Amino acid sequence: MVSLDRRSFLATTGGALASGVALNTLGAHAAWAAAGCAPADPGRIGYGELRRTAARNTGEELLALPAGFSYVVLGRTGTPMDDGTLTPIAHDGMAAFPGTRRHTARLIRNHEVRTPPGSPTGRVHVPGSARYDELGVGGTTTLEVDLRGGEVVRQFVSLNGTIVNCAGGRMFGNRGWLTCEETTAGPAQGWQRKHGYIFEVPLDGPRPGRPAASMPLTAMGRFSHEAVAVDPRTGYVYETEDDSGKPNGFYRYRPRDPRNLAAGGVLEMLKIKGRDGYDCREGQRMGARLPVEWVRVDDPDPDLENGAPTCAQQGLAKGGAKFNRLEGCWWGDGSVFFNSTSGGDAKNGDPPNADGFVEGYGQVWQYVPGRRGGGTLVLVYESPGRRALDSPDNLTFTPRGGIVLCEDDASDADADPHPLAPGLANVNRLIGLDPRGGEPFEFAVNISDDSEFAGACFSPDGSVLFVNNLGSTAAADPPGRTYAIRGPWGRGPL
Template sequence: MTALDRRSFLGRGLATAGGVLASGIAIETLGTHASWAEAGRPAFDPRQVGYGPLSRRAAENTGEELLALPAGFSYVVLGKTGTPMSDGVPTPIAHDGMAAFPGTRRHTARLIRNHEVRTTPGSPIGRVHVEGSRRYDELGVGGTTTLEVDLRSGEVLQHFVSLNGTIVNCAGGRMLGHRGWLTCEETTAGPVQGWGRKHGYIYEVPLDGPRPGRPAPSQPLKAMGRFSHEAVAVDPRTGYVYETEDDSGKPDGFYRFRPKDPRNLSAGGVLEMLKIKGKDNYDCREGQKMGARLPVEWVTIDSPDPDVEGGAQTCTQQGLAKGGAKFNRLEGCWYGDGSIFFNSTSGGDAKNGDAPNADGYLEGYGQVWRHIPNRRDGGTLVLVYESPGRKVLDSPDNLTFTPRGGIVLCEDDASDADADPHPLAPGLTNVNRLIGLDPRRGQPFEFAVNIADESEFAGACFSPDGSTLFVNQLGNTAALDPPGRTYAIRGPWQRGPL
């Protein structure tokens, strides 16, 4: 990997020429992939794309067969549920969204990882919890952990709770200046459901500060909205924070937060929902044309922290009442090349057969959207890819652009109707994969298959030096089995398109 390749991937370099180059290649990849899919090409030919055929492989440090990977690739397991951490706390359950930062020493990386724990209030099962720490909700079971990893050996040097007192921490995104992680709650539960306080917020997890036995204080950023948050991405030019919403079974919105002080989100700001200009409640979920440019305007959410328990309109209802656009299950969100990319996990015209949503919408196999901001107006929205069926891509969740301009999509196949078995994972019904996209031909390929269980992949991200792909296996969100795991995957990246 060249020095330019490394610089182009580093999050802090996204505004540089290297960052634009890598993102531009990835954008071309999405366009090429869309053309490839529209031509009705076969789903996979492992002899011609990616890194070749996959086979079941055992983890180097545990000997368990958990992943199927191409020849030449290996992996180790980090932070499995239940293993003791440096602070004495057992590793929590439900490994979800994640980001990689430069470590405190040479040849290391620091990971901040979400835990989407969905147990009952105060439950000890897989809880993210440090007794005596400053936390928002004493009954909270979710939060984040931080891992310091040696990139040469795969050894975990430190591993500790970095935030607790929250619930259902699903995904998030890097803070402005890459000073840390913004972690999001995918729920609006509160005291009515037995919790000590209201939830549905975003919280800051500083890169520096938290240490074993001393997590960061969990303080909700209420002006950024109370809704079922999924992920965020920050535009480094303006400091605006773009937010995705995933409230299953209902229309979702795409939001932006314009802070008063981009480096102090707690100072407040304005929350807005995307609207297609001149078209109230435009339905982005189906009937869309890839490549079409839709002009955007933004409508203000007047009450970003609504008292929904008292009958107030939710953020989503407020935005839709002003003509906001409808999406379905917005999840992964990423900034690059001056744009915000985000996944609609169940958008699209090819339907997966699940029961209709509350408003009659039938879910699809997934979409990838691009919002292009513009200082002069609301910007532009473009559908850059839509899956034609499960064999190509089934339910994209997190997305990451790779050091060499390829794309990795994490599948979250939760379909009840459309079984998705795999020959490398006998006995499993809904198998989840990491799907790569070739930047030269746009052709999709399987890079990894979860052969351990039916839980989703999440949190895919490369180490700052580009040598290691980190990715999570969610595991169970309410029990210890199957466990959550983090994988560190290494191999001959230069041999293929990632």
């Protein structure tokens, strides 16, 4: 564990420090898993045994947390916002930025709404605003939060006119949020416009009643986007793809101008050097270093409606590497870390994908850029089974050198009950990785419903962990919620 003063943390890009410690954590965790160890007594690692805990502001028992930790509920689905709209459904990816007032943080939060075109159910919508698709149901909301008491100072829609806004990442220079559509739907599915793009949500500009104009960055690719991470030196944007049931790619966008992504650039897919179609989904050795090259995606905005090859098909045709369900993505220590939610050799029991691949419990990868554009790919962790880690989605590295992984247990075959959540068949957790021993530990359990955790991020001063409970993506119940968790962080590795 490392110590960190407030000034050091504020000087970083949202907690992208202590990453050397974080990398050591992943390495220790990989060694622990490779040795075939089982999870230790939960009372002896992490922050100790968890207990059902009521929210300070609502009294509801929604989370199980270690002793000494508390939380408040923010931005629950249906809560009135300052622009006159109700908080939408499906709370997903998120980032925390310095607030506009002292002792505040500003959250930009995605809403992965999956209702039909124009549906009013939980829609992200401000009438009369500039939006890409008039029938769009997704988008982002912004919350200003007082870090001392956990109260919401203001909240409003900051982008609308998009659909299925899943995750994203910080813009170059921390100027805002890149929000990603996890779909390639279009007019054939009833929408007015084609979808499958990345959009910018600037930090400055959107305000109650005046969301940012939603303009797709088509050169960055049309595919089922999940998350992005930006190299703060070059401005290159690394992108993950989550298209279930088929091989996915890991992409790089090299913009002409990092501060103007709409000015165009080159989209590429990762390829293992000298190994066409290398399959990263299984049969991998943790710690092995795979040399990387990049192949160009010639048509980043394919006309899928008329049979054009997808971005993944274009990259795979040139020998690109295969992954399965790439989701969370994070930059630090000069590297990109990203999750393959269902990669790995330990199988979860779901039916095979179309190409015969049988899904696993998850992998964590690291890409280290090379000086001449190549680089190295390393599998730093692979889950040996659901008890250790089941389907990692979003991830974040903490200001004290720990790692938090959000579970999205999507397996239909492998029930995942938990003694703290009676009545739920598939329970999702926040899993911490401990740099002191490499063992995974439960930090939080969603005891309210079976939806995933998402959008974990720390406040700029490192005092509060914000995280979302997705809720339903098509109905108001179960609701989406944002949690603000406080506690004795220095007592453990997070």
